[in-house]
Structure formats: structure tokens, C-alpha cells
Amino acid sequence: MFIPDISGRPGPKFQALADALAEAIESNELKANSKLPPQRILSYRLGVTVSTITRAYQELERRGLTEPKVGSGTYVKDREAEQQSFYNPITTRSGIDLAVCRPLLLSQQHHLSTALQELSLEPVAQKAVLDYYSADGLQGHNQILQQWLSKKMRSEIDNRRLLWTYGGQHSLTTIVQALTRPSDTILVEGLTYAEFIRTCQHSERKLVPVRMDDQGIDPDDLELHCKRHKPRLLYLTPAIQNPTGIQLNDSRRLKVIEICRRYKIMIIEDDVLYCPPENRITPIVAIAPDITFYVGSFSKYFAGGLRVGYIVMPLHLKNTMEKALRASCMNISPLMTDLVCRWLRNGAMEAVDNEIAMELKARHRLFNQYFHQPNPATVPGFNCWLKLPEPLTGYSFSKQLSDKGVVVREAEMFTVGRYPAPAAIRISLTGPSSRNELKTGLEIIKNEIQRSS
Template identity: 35%
Template sequence: MTVQDRARARCHWLPEPDRKGPLYKALVDQLAGDIADGSLKPGDRLPPQRLLADALQVTVGTVTRAYREAERRGLVEARIGSGTRVRAQQAPASGFRHLSAADQNSIDLSLSTPIETPLRQQQLSALMERLASNSDVVLTALNYQPEQGNAAQRASLARWLSAQGLPMAADELVLTDGGQHADFLALQVLVRPGEAVASDALTYPGMIAAARQLGLKHLAVPMDAQGMRPDALDRLCQQQRIRLLYLMPEHNNPTGAQMSQARREAIVAVARRHDLLLLEDGVQYVAPEHRGQAFYQLAPERSLYIFSVSKILAGGLRFGALRAPASLMTQLGAGLRAQCWATASLPGAIACEWFESGMADSLIAWQWQELAARQQLMLECLQGYELNYHPCGLHAWLLLPDPWRAVDFVQQAAESGVTLIGAEPFCVGSQPAPQAVRICITPPPTRELLQLALQRLKTLLNEGPPMKALLV
């Protein structure tokens, strides 16, 4: 058997490029065709470059050039340690996935949502009936609002958040269409295209997408068990001018890391030394007894805080807020006005009535209880495997045992009817992705369905990856 025969036998993707024009281009064209017709699927690994070069009897340089061009065209993704793989096409920009991408027949453990309960629907119906006969609410809904948002709603939200241990005043708030809008608004108004922002190396994909859309440089700060490391941040700040630091100190999405008080103070010291703005994202809402001090309490002069009802009441309401220092309010108001004039008042009217009536508190209390039961189920099911999670976390972070790779695990899970997200979409820049997956335990409508999904994952973990995932 010749070297070429041996290489051909080991190549699971064996193109037959047209050799008339530049060979590397023909290879990329064939790759694009094979992805388009489904012969290559998202996550499939391309053969190592030397192996393909031997199989096609071309130079390694030709294959390297083809892989590089394919990466530039967004067809594949190269990661240190996991080779070159076909990119998920539903997420061309950043892995910030569209909802419809979830397979309807699969049990979804990929989306971070509140837990389904008839109580939620009943409360919303009752609230809307009550609001429909309130002439103030109806009149307000017909009128334009100030750019910061309806004043009575800002006061109501500030009252509720203050009672939850997040003291704030109405005029410190800008109302937004949810947390993602607040993220985007803050970045758009406070950071100019080409300037740099930094975050945990693993962070919320919506932040990655927003920074990319706005043409910002997004730098990754190395993490440990508490999230970003102050020493690494300090070093990065000495090398690059960073304008804004994005933080999730209570509950990093996806890793579940929570910062101690000492860690928060160390980050503030670095921020003051290098004059960074701090944007704390509190959308993954945590109960007061599990929460540390917010950054805006530690460094009020430079910190913004994001709140949203999406994880506690309803993602569909699209209601959130950005709390900011007085010095930034005019700029943020002008930015919001340029985007949409002001947010509509009806979602806020519903959310505030939910809070004012006390119904929100009972619903949130129910969710914490149900979440605890689901976390217990997860611990029992995945006993012996390495899981990071927060008591108020809607998701857990599963570190895969060797030799599993996250892309293969996500694919095998999909084949067994469970939708998951691996580490890739959370990686900032070209950081290598850890072999880990995020498991959202809230989307299944019942505990039984969650258990079924977890059992399928356990079977995969126990059995290890199939041979075809190990072959390269």
C-alpha cells in the first residue's frame, strides 16, 4: 500500500478538486458544495492537513491555503487542539443562535428560559385584564414616552429592585427592550468602533454578537473558578487601551462562576487604575441571599448595571433596564432616542403591575423551588461527572470527561434527541474552546422530560464517544 493509498483510506472527506485552476480555490469550492448539499455537517472535522495533502498528492501549503481561505469565508473554524471543523451555519456571525434553530422533536436543553407553569399564564392573563380597564395605562400606551422610559414605571421598577437589595432611584434608569438591548445600547453609546472592550474569556454570546456588530475589538480575560482574573486584566490593560469591561459577577453564563467580594474589589482597583467603564450584566437573576455587592455599589462613578425580567417573568415581554451614573444619562438617552425614540410602555406596564401586585414575588419563589428540585435531579443523574452550577442558575456547565470533545458530544446528543450548546459560541475571539457543554435545565416543561434528557446524556457520557468521532 502506498503512502497515498493509506492516506486516502484515513480521509473521511476526500474531495476531487478540479485541477485546471488554482488548486486551493477548487478545494474550497468543493468544500462549500459539500456543506451546501449536506455531505459535510456542522461540527464535522476536516482531515488533518498533511493527511489530505498525501491523499491528494499536493503540497501541505496548498491544503493550508485552502483551509485558511475556507475559514475566511466562514465555512470552517480552526481551534487549537481540536482541528478544523465545519462551522454551524445557523450562526454565521457569532454563535448567537436564532430560536428556530432548535429541533422541534428534540428535548431542548439549549435555551435559558424561565420554567413553564400554568401559574405564569394565569398571572399574565389576570394582569392584562386588570390593565385593560385602567384608563391611565391605556392613555399612556397611546402616547410617546420620554427617552429614558415612562417615569412611573422607572419609579416602580426602582422600588422593586431596591427591595431586592439593589438600591436605585428612578432617574438612574433607562428602560430597554430587555437585557440584550441594554447591552447593545451601552456598547453603542459608550464605545466607539475600533475601540476595545474586554470580558471573561467565556461569556454571553449576545455580548460577543453586539461587540462584533458594532465593530469593537473584543478581548478575552483569562478566568479561574471565580471568573476573570484581576492580574490578567491588569496585564491586558497595560498592553491595550480598553474602554469597557463586561462583567457577570454573580453567575457567569456559561460557566456558573461567581466572584467573591475580594475578587470584585480587586477588579474595581484595576478598573480605577486604567479608567475602565464597568458594565455588569445581571440578567441571569440571582436571589438576594445568594448575591454579592453589585459593581455599581462598589464603583458608582464608572459602573452600569443591566436588569431584565426575561429569566424570572417572561422573555417575551422584552422589558429591561440599564442603571447608569448621572454623568452618562444624557448620552444614553440620546442613544436610545436615535434607536427607537423610546421603548413602548405596555410591556413595562405589565411588568410593573406584576411586581406591584406581589404576583411576581410568588412566581419567582415558585421558580426557585422548582429549580432546586431540578438541580437535585441533575446531580443524581449526572453523579460522578464534573458540573459547575449556581443555586439560582438556570443552567449548569458540564466539563466533559476525556476523550469527549464538545462538538462531538453536542452532535451525539442531537442524534439521541437532546439539543445542547457546546463551549464554542461562548468563546471570545480565537480562544481555544474547553471541552464542556452548557445544560439548561429549565426549558423541559416537566421534570420527567428533563430526567429523560439527562439520562440520555448520562448514557453518552458512560459509553464515551463513538469510534467515528475519534478517527481523524
């Protein structure tokens, strides 16, 4: 039985006892879920009244260190378990999740802790990030983003063309709301990002799919639809196509730009998905800045919970975009953008980028042990596009895998309108937190394919 020493402690005895027990709990001398001594026994051993012990135990409970259990006594709280319970998501997906596409958490927690400690020592910064601003944001934040993007794109970026957003999805919604009206036509790749499809459906924009092949979007079919539908926008993911992973080559990108210029169509270049450093190419916005909206996000390059993105926009549409941003959220939280800028400035973003790239290579090696579908146009990003043998379809096979405890994305989720859905599934290599879990999921998929074909 633990009996604390309260001799020599100043103040009321109940306070001295509470402090002594609190120190024992914090130092783990009194472990989580351990029972405190019965009040009468402790009263006798310390030579104090029972009411003193009662007040001390009440003080510990007030501090959140203990909890009374009726008929049993007072116990040290398991604060770690309590905290884990507090931060559990309301909705969880059971089984092996090969559907969610997210950066793996590697050293990000350390960088978050460091950045918050730095911020706690900077009163000027604290006051700034807690204030209220226009859509323009803070000057220093824009300068850091401008310098980082200019280096990344190997092209000087005017910081007046930058707009902070709450991630890629918010960027896309803002652009669609700013530049189109209900019933306007937007051209998209036949297989495209599912949430963009939902955005356009919800806002009553008309999506027209453009044919794709193993090299990406087909320029001839793009021109055909430009003539036929008079679209306002073209949405595409040229650096790493979602869901197929195809990268649009230089020849096709130049053809796409030429067609869009000729038919006066603005381009939304979605570059949100993580692309390994060795596969990064000059974005379309660096070639055609006057007709391109470039959408980037740190949610896929640093941490999924970091809902911070940005738009690089044509300068002549700055006022239009700022009005649309104010209509959706007034302004972006300067606290979140400040954290991002600290990581851009101190090298944390680059360090995490390299860590993700290394882990991703290991996971692709694991994937290739089970499936090997070479296509020189694809990029080894977070996702792998797996074509299925007959008679399987993406929809039926995803249901089959779900029954086995494995969750994937079927091709049908990415199809636009009546565009024919290929027999395929999208597998996210970064959904599982461990390689062993990924390996188990891949084994199940391979076994189910062999059993069904």
C-alpha cells in the same frame, strides 16, 4: 341530530337560528368538529325555508364558529386547535431542548390575565400606555422600578439613573453603541455570553478575552490586558457567570473595581441570568456606581416573551445613553412596562420568583442524580456547566447528542477569539417543560458519555 329550539326568539328567523346554534357551540353542546344538520332536514324540522337555513349557516361562518366542507356539509370549527396552530412558532427545534435558557411558565398566565383585566377598567392608564413618549418613559413606572431596585440592592437608587430597554440584549447593544466606536477594545471573560460576542462582532468592536479559573475572572490577567490594550469597557457576569455558573467572590470583585478605576475603564455588569434568592449578592453597581452600567431584565425572572429590561447607569452619562436609546428604538413600549410595574407592585413578580426557585431546586436535585461536579463558587441557576472526560470535546459531543435528539450548548460557542475552549457543555435545566423530559435528556447524556469515554 341536534335540532335547536328557536321559538320565542326575537328578530328574523335566520338570526334566531344562528344565535341558537352559536349558544350551543359556545356551551359545548355542539362540540368541535361535529357536523351541523343538513339544511333540507333542518328546514323541514323547523318549518322554515332552506334559504333561511342557508343564511343562518352563513352567519355562523361569518362569526368564525363553523366552516363548510365541499361535498360534506357544515362543521363546528375546532377553534382551540386553530388557535394553537396560529400561535405555533415558525421555527421550532425538535428533540429535547437543553440549550434554551428561559423561565418556566408556572403562574405567569394567571398574572397576565389579572393585569389585563385591571388595565381594561382604568381609562387613564389605557390612554397613557397607548401614547408616544420620550426615552424617559413615565414617571410612575420609573418610581416603581426605583423602589423595587433599591430594596433588591439594599442601596438607594436615584431614578434619574434608570433607563427602560427591550431586554438585556437591547441594553448591551445600546451601551456598546453609546460608549464605543468601531475598533475600540472591550475586555470580556474568556468564556462569555454568546450574543454579546455577536453584538461586538457585528458592530466591529474588538473583544479581548481575560483568563478565567474556577473562581471566575483572573484580576492579574485583567490588569495585564488593561495595560496592553487600553480598553474602553469591561463586560462581565459576576453574579452568575454565563456559561459556567461561577459567582465572583467579594475579594475578586473589589480587585476588579480597583483595577477599572485605576485604568479608567467602565464596567458592564450583566445580571440578566436568573439567580436564586439565597445566592444573590450586592451588585458591583452598588459599590462603584460611577463606573458601572448594571443590566437587568424581566425576561429571565418572569417570562421569556416579556422583552423588558433596564439599565442602572452613571448619572453623568444619562444624556449619552438616552440619545443612544432614541437612535435604536425611540422609546420603550409603555404598555409592556406598565404590566411589569403592576407585577412589581402587586407581588406577582415575587410570587413567580419563589415558584421558579422551588422548581429549580427540584431540577438541580435531578441533575445531581446523574452528575455531581462540586464547585463552591458556582450558583444553581438555570444552567449547569458539565465538564467532559477525554477524548470528548464540547463541539463533537454536542453533535453526538444532536443525533440522539438532545440539544445542548458546546463550550466553543462561548469562547472569545483564540481563548482555549474547555471540553464542556452547557445544559439548561429549564429548557424542557417537564421534569420527565429533563430526566430523559440527562439519561441520554450520561449514557453517551459512558459509551464514548
